[in-house]
Structure formats: structure tokens, C-alpha cells
Amino acid sequence: MTKNSAIERNPVRPTTKSVETRARIIRGALDALETHGIGEVTTRKIAANAKVRLATLHYHFDSKETLLLAVLEDLNASMLARYQEELRNSDDFETHVAELIRSIWRYVERTPEQQFVQLELTLYALRTKGSEWLAAKQYDAYIDVYKRLIVEGRGTQDPALERIGLALGRFILGGIDGLILQSFALRDAADTQAGLEALIVAARDYLRHLLDS
Amino acid sequence: MTKNSAIERNPVRPTTKSVETRARIIRGALDALETHGIGEVTTRKIAANAKVRLATLHYHFDSKETLLLAVLEDLNASMLARYQEELRNSDDFETHVAELIRSIWRYVERTPEQQFVQLELTLYALRTKGSEWLAAKQYDAYIDVYKRLIVEGRGTQDPALERIGLALGRFILGGIDGLILQSFALRDAADTQAGLEALIVAARDYLRHLLDS
DNA sequence: ACTATTTTTGGTCATTTGACTAATTTTTTC
DNA sequence: GAAAAAATTAGTCAAATGACCAAAAATAGT
Numbered sequence: 001m002t003k004n005s006a007i008e009r010n011p012v013r014p015t016t017k018s019v020e021t022r023a024r025i026i027r028g029a030l031d032a033l034e035t036h037g038i039g040e041v042t043t044r045k046i047a048a049n050a051k052v053r054l055a056t057l058h059y060h061f062d063s064k065e066t067l068l069l070a071v072l073e074d075l076n077a078s079m080l081a082r083y084q085e086e087l088r089n090s091d092d093f094e095t096h097v098a099e100l101i102r103s104i105w106r107y108v109e110r111t112p113e114q115q116f117v118q119l120e121l122t123l124y125a126l127r128t129k130g131s132e133w134l135a136a137k138q139y140d141a142y143i144d145v146y147k148r149l150i151v152e153g154r155g156t157q158d159p160a161l162e163r164i165g166l167a168l169g170r171f172i173l174g175g176i177d178g179l180i181l182q183s184f185a186l187r188d189a190a191d192t193q194a195g196l197e198a199l200i201v202a203a204r205d206y207l208r209h210l211l212d213s
Numbered sequence: 214m215t216k217n218s219a220i221e222r223n224p225v226r227p228t229t230k231s232v233e234t235r236a237r238i239i240r241g242a243l244d245a246l247e248t249h250g251i252g253e254v255t256t257r258k259i260a261a262n263a264k265v266r267l268a269t270l271h272y273h274f275d276s277k278e279t280l281l282l283a284v285l286e287d288l289n290a291s292m293l294a295r296y297q298e299e300l301r302n303s304d305d306f307e308t309h310v311a312e313l314i315r316s317i318w319r320y321v322e323r324t325p326e327q328q329f330v331q332l333e334l335t336l337y338a339l340r341t342k343g344s345e346w347l348a349a350k351q352y353d354a355y356i357d358v359y360k361r362l363i364v365e366g367r368g369t370q371d372p373a374l375e376r377i378g379l380a381l382g383r384f385i386l387g388g389i390d391g392l393i394l395q396s397f398a399l400r401d402a403a404d405t406q407a408g409l410e411a412l413i414v415a416a417r418d419y420l421r422h423l424l425d426s
Numbered sequence: 427a428c429t430a431t432t433t434t435t436g437g438t439c440a441t442t443t444g445a446c447t448a449a450t451t452t453t454t455t456c
Numbered sequence: 457g458a459a460a461a462a463a464t465t466a467g468t469c470a471a472a473t474g475a476c477c478a479a480a481a482a483t484a485g486t
Contacts, residue, residue: 011432015483018433037340039252043474056434058475116336123333126397127250139398170404171411174391181390182383184339185352191383198384198419205418206411224462229453231463256444268446269464277444 022060025050029071034113038068038120069131072121075114076138080145082107090153097168097207098200100149104176105196115180143169164210171206175199235273238263242284247326251281251333282344285334288327289351293358295320306367310381310420311413313362317389318409328393356382377423384419388412 011018028050032041043064047054061067086103090096108115125134146169151161179199183192224231241263245254256277260267274280299316321328338347359382364374392412396405 015432017483021433039337039340042472044472053435054474055436055476059433064474116339120336122394122398123250123329123336124252126329127252132400135398136400139395167407167411170395170408171415174388174395174408174412176391177394178387178389178391181335182352182387185335185348187345187349194380195383195387198380199387201422202384202415202419205422206415209414209418227462234463255442257442266465267444268466271445272463 018060021052021056025052025057025060025067026071026074028052029067030075030114030117033068033071033117033120038117038124041068043067065128065131068121069125069128069134072118072125072134072138075118075121076141079107079114079118080141083145083149086149093154094204094207096153097150097172097203100146101172101176101196101200101203104172105179108176108180112184116184119180139173142173146170146172164207167210168203168207172199172203175202231273234265234269238265238270238273238280239284239287241265242280243288243327243330246281246284246330246333251330251337254281256280278341278344281334282338282341282347285331285338285347285351288331288334289354292320292327292331293354296358296362299362307417307420309366310363310385310416313359314385314389314409314413314416317385318392321389321393325397329397332393352386355386358382359385377420380423381416381420385412385416388415 025046028048029041029046032045032049036045043057044054046067047057050057057067061070083104091099122135122138125131125138143166147162147165150168150172151157151165154161176199179192179195182195186192238259241261242254242259245258245262249258256270257267259280260270263270270280274283296317304312335348335351338344338351356379360375360378363381363385364370364378367374389412392405392408395408399405
């Protein structure tokens, strides 16, 4: 870990090629992270995975740390975009929320390794001095998206509704996180399914509770 | 990472001293993990922290991996023991559950670094081939303890009650995990508090739901 | 096509790291 | 209190790793 001369090396006008390579490296890093985990991932593995020389990697990213955090940012952005374009229905409020949760979980089940990596990287960011903001940004973004997906199609934009969406969004996010951890640790499909149903019921009841008060 | 000759080296009759040193190393490892995180922890840091030579560490633990997993086991055992000896009250069922959750959270707030390390180690165990069982054991144990704490003092030991306790235990564990992550990421005391209250309400409603069906 | 800039490459380096051994010291047992 | 077993120690080692540089190659702007 020697000192770094990123500022001088950084290009004034990044090329199209540069952007592509950058993206490829990030993708390679994600692949490497999924198969090896954050503890075993090395710049060489990432470079190999991205079909790029080691020095090229260091040309684009000042350090391994920078790269890993870039992966997390990328992961966040793409996952959020995914949710954004989903779900345009307009059921009954409670059904809508239930469907949202199911939709979220369907995505989680389709990308378990990604979820795992994201968890690892979130903890990594929290551990990395000066990068805690990334974790905060991530959670803020998630909560915001969840809120919007909840409120969506309700017609009004009552500030009270916004508050409810926010609270419910936080609740659901927490529930999903907890469920992810349990499903990873216990690997029991039936229990996971039951947990999901429990979360749906709980979210519904919590919604009622919020609407009452 | 050469191969290891632990079997031959292991003592036939471990001494009192040995047990003490072992415990000291585990404690040192925990300290090191708390301050450095799993990504930066080294055997040397651990040894220094435990005031033990590096070779001594390797005498007691076949490998870094073994040691880290031992830390996780120790952490689980001690935290569970902590919960066991707590809470002997016998309120109304709903109040009892609410108090339980508050009690759990109080402990979490008293030991944030430990919670963080435990999370890191759980992910580490899940990543470490052949050690996934440790994570499973951990969660099973937690769920079981939660279940017992929930059912405790209800008088009957109806199998239906057991089922309810189990489901509610899983639910609460997930909720706590989710809340821990959010509180770490967002670092907002008020939001965390609100999240806790939400969990309590949700658990109460979920309990009612379980009792109804 | 020429030039300036960006990008890539091959090769190098210091350091860290986990693991290991042989010898010494401490503890236990009889 | 002597022998045996256990525990500790100092010192060594190979491998891995992140970072870096100087030079070559590719690309873009004019």
C-alpha cells in the first residue's frame, strides 16, 4: 500500500473506450466477488475476470478500495433502476403493498449471489473510514424507492401518505434484510416462504396501524 | 497457506493454562475484529491483542479460519447465555413480547461493535466452504432462545403455543437483524427508535394474527 | 496524416501474511 | 523432584498482494 498518484494520472477527457473498460472491470469485480467473496477477492482475480491487465485496472481505479466501492455504487444503481421500471398496477392499497413485497422477493430469489455481495460490500463500506456515507446513501435510496413504489398510484400526494410510505418502506426494507439473512443461514425454502408470508401480513397490519393513527 | 499438522500437535490432555490462553486468544481476536474489521484483521494483530506470540496462536488454533470460526461460536454462546438469564417476568402475553423485544434491543445498543462483528463473521462462515453449518446453528439457536423467551411464563406448553413462539421468534429475529443493518447504515437515533416501535407493534399484531388462526 | 492525449502493457517491488520448525521453558504427573 | 507432556518462543519462509513505472500502442481531434 504505497501512496497513490491518481490525480495526475486521471485523464482530462475520458474516452468512450475508457467508460467501457471501466464498466467491464466493475462487472468483472462483481463476478469475482460473487464467486470468491470479499475476503478472497484480489485485484488479479478481478483483472483476469474482466480480461484486463492488472495495470489497466489500476489505471482506472486508484485502489482496490475505490474499485470495490464503485462496485457497490453500481450495484445499488442498477438494482434501484430495476425496481423503478417495475410495478405499475393500482390495486387496493393493501394488495398493492403485498404485491410489492412479493415482487421484491422474487427479485431477491433470482439474484441471491448479488444480494450476498451487496451485503458484504455494505459492511465493507461501513468499515472503510470515510465511506460510511455510501452505506447511508444506499439505504436512503432504497427507502425512497420503496416509499415511491408504495405511494405510487394512490392518487393523492397527501403529506400524511408520504409519511406512511416512508415508515412502511423502512419497515419492509428491514424485513427483507432480515429475511435474506435467515434464508442464507438456514437454507430452508419452506421457512423462508413462511417468513415472507409473515412479512406480508405484518406489513399489511402495520399499514392499517399507520392509517389509523 | 501450507497444509496443517494440527492433529499431531494437539495435546492429549489440555491443561488449565491451555484453556485460559485459548480464551484469551479468542478474546483478543474479538477485540481485533471490533477495531479492525474482518477484512483487516491479521493473526499478528490478534496475537498482539491477546499478548501472545504468533506461534502460540498457531499452537492453539490450526489456522486463522479455525480461530475466526471459534470466535463466532464463542460469541453466539455468550450472547445466548446472556439472554437466557434475563427476563423472568410474566406479564400479559403482548406486553411480555414487547418487553422482550425492548430487552433484546437494549442489549444490541449496548454492544454495537459486537453485533457488527457477528454479522461479519456470519457472512464469513457462509462464505467458508464447510462452515455454513455454523451460521445455520447460530440462527437455529437464536430462534430457539427467542421462542423459549416468548413462550416462557405462559403456563401451558401447548404445541400450538410452541408453533406460535417459533414463528414469532423467527419474525422478531428477522426484524432485529433488519433494524441493526438500518441503524448501522443510517445512524439516525430517532429513525432507529421509530423502527423499534414499529417492530414492536408489528410483532404484537402478528402475535394476534397467529393466535387467531 | 499529424500531433496530443488517453489507454494499455509488461515487468518490478516492497510489504504483508499465514504458516511452520526446532529449540526452550513451563506445567503436570507420579 | 525427576520424567513426560504441554505450552511457549524466536526465527524463518514462500507465496500472495497491492501498487507502481516507463514505454508502447491505440485513439481522438484538427
